Amino acid sequence: MKKYLCILLMLCMVSLITGCGSADSTDNCDTDENAGILQETDYSENGELNLITADEFLEYYNLTEADVADYDLEGMIDDYSITSDDLPERDWYFKLKNDARLGIEYGCNMERLIRKQTRPATAEDDFSTARYIVYEVHIDNKDETYTFENVVIDIEEKKIYYLCNLYDYFDAEVVKDMDDETFDKIISILEEMELPEWENNINYERYGSKYYWELFVLMNKQDVIRYTGSITEEDDMEAKFDDFKTFIDEYCN
Secondary structure, X not given: OHHHHHHHHHHHHHHHHOHHHOHHHHHHOOOOOOHHHOOOOOEOOOOOEOOOOHHHHHHHOOOOHHHHOOOOHHHHHHHOXXXXXXXXXXXXXXXXXXXXXXXXXXXXXXXXXXXXXXXXXXXXXXXXXXXXXXXXXXXXXXXXXXXXXXXXXXXOOOEEEEOOEOOXXXXXXXXXXXXXXXXXXXXXXHHHOOHHHOOOOXXXXXXXXXXXXXXXXXXXXXXXXXXXXXXXXXXXXXXXXXXXXXXXXXXXX
């Protein structure tokens, strides 16, 4: 018995000494030769993630500006919201080159932005300072979901991309400029919807053949407000969304 106890103690000592080799201990071990330049992910004062800079990317992969001259490095960093914590997770230099080979352009994939972690609205949110407003209208017929209306409102550029593909919303059927009056009206309707008072229907249950919608307000590219609801159900929440949608439909048609 003493013999087995001694063996067990020796195994424990070996495990402690070689802890850096275990999958569960990587948080405490510098396993990457470039890990020294990584810093803990944090947020700026306006709530946006502190993304890596192009210089930090080059340093991490031991590259020069000439190595990435033919690629949109800053576009990839912004599109994928790459922080220092993300660098060890995949080969981003290969991703940069492969995206270019596939003809993928950055800055036009709204689908990637709205599918991040989302939250409900709060009374402190100022929608006039949002970056984008996006909504989708779908039909769910049990076996498949069909999207028949996508709209992207670019607050900063004062443009509405109506009936677009969110993977490349610039290629919309209708692109309308917003004057100040239209911009103020859109923000006013959005504020009148009183989103902070709504129940957050992110886990809205859909069944049968039903129309439903998703509304996203991107305060910035890392801060996304999301609500969903059914067009077929008549309540105050649905009526207010319908007012918003009707205004956009009439403005773009």
